[in-house]
Amino acid sequence: MNIYDKAHEFANELKNLPEVVEYRKKSQEVNENEDLRKMIEDFRKVQFEAYTEQMQTGKIKDETKIKMQEVANVVMLNPEVSAYIQAEAKFAVIWEDLLKILNEAIGVNVIAPNGN
DSSP: OOHHHHHHHHHHHHHHOHHHHHHHHHHHHHHTOHHHHHHHHHHHHHHHHHHHHHHHHSSOOHHHHHHHHHHHHHHHHSHHHHHHHHHHHHHHHHHHHHHHHHHHHHTOOOOOTTOO
């Protein structure tokens, strides 16, 4: 069996993983509902704003923290959006673990633009 066959086998296993099935289901539900999709988009915008501030200045503005908390409260009160975010988080842990395994197998340290 060659590496491409194994990759397809791996992809099939991943596709059928319960966490992936749940994430796909919740994603479809959210994408079919304009209000839910907008709510998540707003949540992501505030997350990105906070991340950008953190990276540029080393801290997050108080206004951004408040806005982030307000949006998070609204998002978490909605059961569909909350379920989507939880499913996404579970998938993200698995994906991060898989990438770590693959990177370790390759054995090459990627050099960041700043030299670290």
